Amino acid sequence: EAFGTSYHHTSLHHTAEMFSCVFLSIVQMEDVIARMQDEKNGIPIRTVKSFLSKIPSVFSGSDIVQWLLKNxxxxxxxxxxxLGTLMAAHGYFFPISDHVLTLKDDGTFYRFQTPYFWPSNCWEPENTDYAVYLCKRTMQNKARLELADYEAESLARLQRAFARKWEFIFMQAEAQAKVDKKRDKIERKILDSQERAFWDVHRPVPGCVNTTEVDIKKSSRMKNPHKTRKSVYGLQNDIRSHSPTHTPAPEAKQPTEEELREQIKFGQAQLDRHRLKMSKVAESLLSYTEQYSDYDPFLCTPDPSNPWISDDTTFWEMEASKEPGQTRVRRWGFGINEVLKDPIGREQFLKFLESEFSSENLRFWLAVQELKKRPIREVPTRVQEIWEEFLAPGAPSAINVDSKSYGKTTQNVKDPGRYAFEDAQEHIYKLMKSDSYSRFIRSSAYQELLQAKKKFGVCNFFKYFLKMCLMPTKTTFFDESTLKTVILWNFIIIYNSCFLFLYIINCNLFL
Incomplete structure (x- = not known):
């Protein structure tokens, strides 16, 4: 099979029975595509030479439009x-450099899809197949095979969903990547683009039309042709009942006692669901907006200003310094997430917990976060290290988790993955949010950081004067002799100022 894939598909006969209209349109489109690929009267396919490369087996969008008008x-x-856009949306031809399957009447290059991937083969690819494909793309270090943003998000979501069998998916992708490397360069380039176009049809870009979707209502009616249509007011459908082409449907089956109990249980669960009024939601959004308005540069002037615009390096100096500013520290009080996503905030939070001999929860949470970014080959070893340090019997930094989370984590560690500690991490996060974080915000260490002001010492005094004396020289228009005179007088002023400063200190000490 091409590409070594194992995509699952249903029988052609079954699909033709259920969706005869759709299948008829597919047959007609494929007939047009076959005529387009005719050697004599079809669209001319050529190899385009560009700088240091060749683009094989392509044609332009204007060629398609002109052929449709002519034939x-x-x-x-x-x-x-x-019409061409509809055919492109079904994947019969595709742009070689874009994920959006649409036709443009210009010089954009297109390529025909191989018949193996045509919709008439009734493909129904599963998420595991998509995961193998995306994982294989990440192994091939080529610019044309880099994942788009939505594909990277899909890969992360699938990795969480298939965490337990991700090793098997990775091995499959690795095997397919090895087979692809043995192919000819031009053949591999064409096959890669055709496989990408196949997935652009079945897993399209967000916001694009999905031509493989099936109307749920139509599908339900086809699977249950004898199911009656209930009236809103309990009246019979006179048109259907008197029609000679329809036979009366059998009476609906009475629900059993167990089914009624399930319905009651479901109804009670819906009544117990927590719901917020729209006024409360609006109030919460307004409160959030007001809280973060000081940190939005579109609403307020940023302090310090952008160094690339104002030539003020205060922002860079603050970033290089280990002492956080008041604005930054004040933001930590908004919630534990603000502390955890700030490197200095995490450092200060960890120092506080170490002073109280209760840092194991935060260290475990940070270790699990770091585990999720590790290469797949290092994950099993790191999982075992985290287990032995924090969760194993007699662990040196044992953490307190509930029995349910501990049981799930114990099972996950047997098949180690990046998300093996997900349940325990969530439990520890809730503990820190309700206990450790509250104590940190009320602590004297946080209050000192919040009330600290920038000290203007003697070193800063000299630094400030030197900066004021030397920095303006790059923007002045003096000649060299005048410039030397200005700098000399500036140093004389600094010397006299220092002498006066020391004299005042000595007088104060004497008094």
Whole structure:
């Protein structure tokens, strides 16, 4: 099989029975595609030479539009463009450098899809197949195979969903990548683009039309043709009941006692669900906006200012310094997330917990976060290290988790993955949020950081004067002799100021 994939598909006969109209349109489109690929009367396919590379087996979007106008009963260019876009959305041809399957009447290059991936083969690829494909893409260090943003998000989501069998998925992707490397360079380039286009049809870009979706209502009616349609007011459908082409449907089956109990249980669960009024939601959003408005540069002037705009390096100096500013420290009080996502905040939080001999919870949480970023080959070893340090019987830094989370984590460690400690981490996060974080915010260490002011000492005094004396020289228009005179007088002023400063100190000490 091409690409070494194992995509699952249903029988052609079954699909034709359920969706005969859709299948008929597919047959018609494939007939047009076959005519497009005809050697004599089809679209001319060529290899385009560019700088240091070749683009094989391509044609332009304007070629498709002109062919449709010439060979089909189409007089309007807009109609031809619309028909071509529909065919592209079904994946019969695709742009070689874009994930959005649409037709443009310009010089954009397109390529025909291989018949193996045509919709008539009734593909129903599973998420595991998509995970293998994305994982394989990450192994190939080529610019044209880099994942788009939405594909990277899909890969992360699938990695969480299939955490227990991710090793098997990774091995499959690795095997397919090795097979691809043995192919000819041009052949591999064409096959990679065709496989990408296949997944652009079945896992399209967010916001694009998904041509493989099935209407749930139509599918339900086809699977249950004898199911009656209930009226809102309890009246019979006169048109259907008197129609000679419809036979009366059998009476609906009475629900059993167990089914009624399940319905009651479900109804009670819906009544007990926590719901917020719209006024409360709006109030919460307004409160959040007011809280963070001081940190939004579009609403307030940033302090310190952007060094790339104002030539003020205060921002860089603050970032280089280990002492956080008041604005930064005040933000830690908004919630534990603000502390955990700030490197200096995490450091101060850890120092506080170490002073109270209760830092194991935060160290465990940070270790699990770091585990999620490790390469897959290092994950099993790191999982075992975290288990032995924090959760194993007699662990040197044992953490307190509930029995349910401990049981799930014990099972997950047997098949180690990046998310083996997810339940324990969530439990520890809730503990820190309700206990450790509250104590940190009320502590004297946090209050000192919050009330600390920038000290203007003697060293800062000299630094400030030197900066004021030397920095303006790059923007002045003096000649060299005048500039030397200005600098000399500036140093004389500094010397006299220092002498006066020391004299005042001595007088104070004497008094």
């Amino acid at each position: 089909l009963c189409i007089e309007d260019q807009v109609e031809a463009l619309h």
